Amino acid sequence: MDQMRLAFNGVVKSVRYSRFPLQPTENGESHLEVKLSEDGAEEFTDVEAEGSPSFRPAPQNYSRHSIAFLLLGTLLIFIVGYLVGYISHSKPKVESLNCSPVTQAPVAPVTQAPVAPVTQTPVAPVTQTPVAPVTQAPVAQPAEVEMDFKNISQLLARKMTREAFQKTLRDFDKPGRSAGNDEDMSLANSIFDEFKKLEMDPWTDIHYVQLPIPDSQNPNKVQFGSEDFSLTGYLAYSATGRVQGKLVYGNYGRKEDLDIVNKNKVELKDCVLLVRAGKISFAEQVANAEGRGASAVLIYPDEADYNYVADTVLYGHVHLGSGDPYTPGFPSFNHTQFPPTQSSGLPKIPAQTLTRSVAVKLLQKIGGPEPDETSGFKGGFKQVSYRLGGIENITLEVNNKLVNKEIHNVFGAIKGFDDPDRYIVLGAQRDAWGSGYARATVGTSVLVQLAKAFHEMVENDGFKPRRSLVFASWSAGEYGSVGATEWLEGYMASIDKKVFTYISLDGVVMGEGGFMASASPLLYSLLETTMKEVNSPVGAGTVYKMAGTTKWEANVMRPMTIDDPAYPFLAFSGIPSVSFHFIKPNSEVYTYYGTQLDTVDQLNYETNNQTNEITAIAAQFAGQMALHLVHDHLLSLDVNRYSKTLTKAVGGVYKHIRLLSQDLSPSWLNRARGSFQRAAMNLYNDIANTNLDDKEACRILNNRIMTVEHSLLSPYVSPVKVPFRHLLFGRGSHTLASIAETTDVDELHTQLALATWNLQGCANAMVGNIWDLDEEI
Incomplete structure (x- = not known):
């Protein structure tokens, strides 16, 4: 071994300067050229080299024995190394x-x-x-955690109990809760804390708005003849000032009522119009009077419509719109200074409410002609004849003042498992003029109890909603959905792409024995389904049976009016919306809204002491609709239900144009309606031919469904000047209802063209692929 080691070291030392041996040339220098052969081996060729020989080693001579020992030594080292490695790794x-x-x-x-x-x-x-x-088992087997809808529905129903609401209703019943005051803020904090306990990641949306209040140092007044009346109630957003004019009685202040006054040759211009509350909103009454040239409006509760004591005070607002009217179209964030502008819905004339006792004294002295018996002008006061007036002067003084208020909207969310960026919103206002038990307490209680129930179902019972649920508590609802509208304005650019339904919880309990609702046609089928699934709060059977199974739409559905809390979501933001109410049969209003009589005792009287039970059923009804919307693979929005509404609206335009002008044809509008119906049919054909277990395919279909409502907002009007842009349910010259009344042919021509393309654009939005667009128009 030593001999091999010496031979190996000798070879290594001899070649440490060059890998290759150099042979001397004739002049004593050597040069080596290296080439690559075709097979990859190295070839060497000696050539003459230049340069100093001092850097070249002396030639060495190797014996055959040395080379042999070198090879054997190398092989032995390799074998020993392999054995060592083998033994060490095999232990x-x-x-x-x-x-x-x-x-x-x-x-x-x-x-x-x-x-x-x-x-x-x-x-x-x-x-x-x-x-x-x-x-990986939980991920690989999603079917194990997907609960059957019937089981989910039963689970929710078991959580919506009378006992659960007995405590919640008591907790949220406050004597005063005006928007922006201490009680309102305290309630907002309580709801925020409740959402926080439920791990719903709550957040607050803050706005700074201008709200009118009475001036305690300078009350509103009415002077008629020798009598002066100081008035307690008021109408928010009324113009201020002192006006005088002839007192004229105008029934409910509807357009048809004012036509009757004109037919009796009573002058409306510069008059002070006295009307009774009901049928239409305060804002519409004032707008109609202003349109006829009246200088002021007085509104009172007639005995035929309201079972009040003589001195019951009325509160309300007269803004023909929603939100803060001093920042129309944009949100009131952080005292941001926008250009000085006002909503087009603000009245320019003063308006004021009266008590029954004051109204009787005015009607007893009004004078003037008596209306025809068939006119419906006669009210419930037996001591007055309901003459039309126009004889005696009356003076009204309104001294309301604007105050800046900070209001808080409170939100909590339960996120979906498949499409968390798609969500429904369930909302309720929490402010009121007084106690606001039916107006605010019930809705807020339903909101919180539903949040608790859904949280428990997700955390403890295995329910996994596909889409998200957002629970919203609004402030300043009494002033015209101010809190809700400011939120919509703040996120106008994106909110319609995420919120696919709004469910209003305001006023869900008004009485017992009856049921009514207002909604986008997209939600009619869902309403019908839910009515068949939820038990009636009175007697046996379901809500569907209670409402009347024949012609249920005629019995239940009502047009969504401007004072409906769900209206801004539908007509301003293009979000399918619904509000529903359990109410006394043959009644459509809760007459104690806007008064100090909206208390727990009064609502118990209206519900025959079944308030807790009916509230639980109302919560179950809202929750059942929400379950369908967040659980089903496909959104529960029925596009085909718009066909009847569109056909009726287009028919009204057809009839009007045929009577007005022979040179103008509405046929293009009808073709656009046909395009809408074909697009809806093609969408349902695509649904029928799609595997609804494919999440991505369902998302594509749902996106097409979600475009419908928002596409019906007119892109040709400004949200600042015309906030309610919906083609069918909005307000303004762009709507089909307005076109059916327009008498200016040039204006009619323009609006007809814009409405036609608005409707065609909605049809195009429903189409899945651009190459499938309907070209018939």
């Missing part, structure tokens, strides 16, 4: 018996492979490689 390691199969499993196949036949029998991790799929 069993204690670490390999570690009981962590997840971490050892990937290592075992690499290091143990060479000795598997000898050493693997005691090694547990090798046999544990199938353990990995066990940890």
Whole structure:
């Protein structure tokens, strides 16, 4: 061995300067040229070299024995190294018996492979490689966690109990809760804390708005003849000032009522119009009077419509719109200074409410002609004849003042598992003029109890909603959905792409024995389904049976009016919306809204002391609709239900144009309606031919459905000047209802063209592929 080592070292030392031996040339210098042969071996060629020979080593001579020892030594070293490595790796390691199969499993196949036949029998991790799929079981088997809808529905119903609401209703019943005051803020904090306990990641949306209030130092007044009346109630957003004019009685202040006044030759211009509350909103009454040239409006509750005591005070607002009217079209964030502008819905004339006792005194002295018996002008006061007036002067003084208020909207969310960026909103206002029990307490209680129920179902019962639920508590609802509208304005650019339904919880309980609702046609089918699934709060059967199974739409559905809390969502933002109410049969209003009589005792009287039970049913009804919307693969929005509404509206335009002008044809509008119906039919054909277990396919279909409502907002009007842009349910010259009344032919021509393309654009939005667009128009 020593001899081989010496031979090897001698060779290494002899070649440390050059890998290749150099042969001397004739002049004593050597040069080596290296070439690559075709087979990849190296070839060497001696050529003459230049340069100093001092850097070249002296030639060495090697014996055959040295070369042999070198080769044998190299081979021996290789063999010894291999044996050492083999023995070291073949020794069993204690670490390999570690009981962590997840971490050892990937290592075992690499290091143990060479000795598997000898050493693997005691090694547990090798046999544990199938353990990995066990940890993946919940992901690989989603069907195990998807609950049947019937079971979910029953689970929700069990949580909506009378006992649950008995405590919640008591907790949220406050004597005063005016928007922005201490009680309102305290309630907002309570709801925020409740959402926080439910781990709903609550947040607050803050706005700074201008709200009118009476001036306690300078009250509103009415002077008629020798009598002066100081008035307690008021109408928010009324113009201020002192006006005088002839007192004229105008029934409910509807357009047809004012036509009757004109037919009796009573002058409306510059008059002070006295009307009774009901049929239409305060804002519409004032707008109609202003349109006829009246200088002021007085509104009172007639005995035929309201069972009040003589001195019951009325509160309300007269803004023909929603939101803060001093920042129309944009949100009131952080005292941001926008250009000085006002909503087009603000009245320019003063308006004021009266008590019954004051109204009787005015009507007894009004004078003037008596209306025809068939006119419906006669009210419930037996001591007055309801003459039309126009004889005696009256003076009204309104001194309301504007105050800046900070209002808080409070939100909590339960996120969906498949499409968390798609969500429904359930909302309720929490402010009121007084106690506001039916107006605010009930809705807020339903909101919180539903949030608790859905949270428990997700956390404890295995329910996994596909889409998200957002629970919203609004402030300043009494002033015209101010809090809700400011939120919509603040996120106008994106909110319609995410919110696919709004469910209003305001006024869900007004009495017992009856049921009514207002909604986008997209939600009619869902309403019908829910009515058949939820038990009636009175007697046996379902809500559907209680409402009357024949012609249920005629019995239940009502047009959504401007004072409906869901209206801004539908007509301003293009979000399918619904509001519903359990109410006394043959009644459509809760007459105690806007008064100090909206109390727990009054609502218990209206519900025959069944308020808690009916509230639980109302909560179940709202929750059942929400379940369908967040659980079903396909959105529960029925596009085909718009066909009847569109056909009726287009028919009205057809009839009007045929009577007005022979040179103008509405046929293009009818073709656009046909395009809408064909697009809806094609959408349903695509649904029928789609595997609804395919999440991505369902999302594409749902996106097409979600475009419908928003596409019916007119893109040709400004949300600042015309906030309610909906083609069918909005307000303004762009709507089909307005077109059916327009007498200016040039204006009619323009609006007809814009409405036609608005409707065609909605049809195009429903189409899945651009190459499938309907070209018939």
